Amino acid sequence: MDKKIYMDHSATTPVDPEVFAAMMPFYQYRFGNPSSIHSIGRDARIGLVEAREKTAALINAVPEEIIFCSGGTEANNLAITSYMETNRNQGNHIITSAIEHDAVLDTCHYLESRGFDLTVLPVDPYGQVEPNQLRAAIRPNTALVSIMHANNEIGTIQPLKKLVEITHEAGVVFHTDAVQTTGKIPVDIKHLGVDMLSASSHKFYGPKGIGFLYVKKGITLERLIHGGGQESKRRAGTENVPGIVGMAKAAEIATNNMQETQKKTTYLGHYLMKGIIDTIPDTRITGHPEHRLPGSVSVCFDYVEGESIVLMLDHKGVMSSSGSACTSGTLEPSHVLRAIGLKSETAHGSLRLTLGKNNTLEEVQYVLQALPPIITSLRNMSPLYSEA
């Protein structure tokens, strides 16, 4: 079977051909070190400066507010660890949510092990943080609130503006992991009001291993990675110029095509979700019915194993995931599915299909043909199902 239908865009996306083309010169004749003062170095530096402008424009920031780094994981580590360590005088309490990506949760737990205080807020059954619970959790020693913009597993978008307002009323700084929204839906730091924001290029058709942290002017962060003076002394190491240029090109394309892509993936996502619910009994949607990422379909099928569905879909040429791509491989249902209160039996049958700009209606229809017999055959093998 050589059919390949890719529906795992929340895990990663293919590099756009235009992005690839924009990167090539920076591997070839514009390969200089941007810190070198000769002409090839200056040529690289010009590429870097332009890329910073384009990247900043994606989120309505200014270039000096962008720190390039190796991706979403590093941006989250930098925001949380550096902020807490640099601003110890502001307090030692961090607030986050139970459905964050491991890059946030694990970092917060690390800091907790080093003596910081941590509150992990629960979420409602749709995966949203209740604003009043955030308000109640803020203490005089709270220094930072870190809550993601949209969840990678269930697609739920947080009422971020409201959460930021509450945080700012208490004079506390707000960071958001916006890796799933940046380049996908409009993300405007002025509108949202956030103080720090993490994003990653490979989630919006740019190359892997590159991302950025937005840090609002006036906020001080000591660097995590020590060495040379790059990134205004906030992240040492020779810049990944081809990656940065590629991300900037991806940002530009994302901005230009956003409305069109969003409309298409929203339509196809609804079509797929409705098709699944209508044809397969004992199925439930996970995540918020309206406030969710366009094209993000996440469901749970009772009495089956998510991993088995993913493998059988793969056999039919369809790429999907279950729980989270990062936690797949363990038998525990993901922390996100547990946090929204799913019973373990239900959470085990999770399937995530995340659509992208190149998916077609024919592909969605193919999946709607392929999936029901897979669920039926898996249920027929399940002792739990025959008893039900």
Ligand SMILES: *Cc1c(COP(=O)(O)O)cnc(C)c1O
């Ligand atoms: C993918 C992802 C990350 C990690 O980004 P990398 O660039 O792969 O390190 C962080 N947070 C969320 C929500 C993600 O989806």
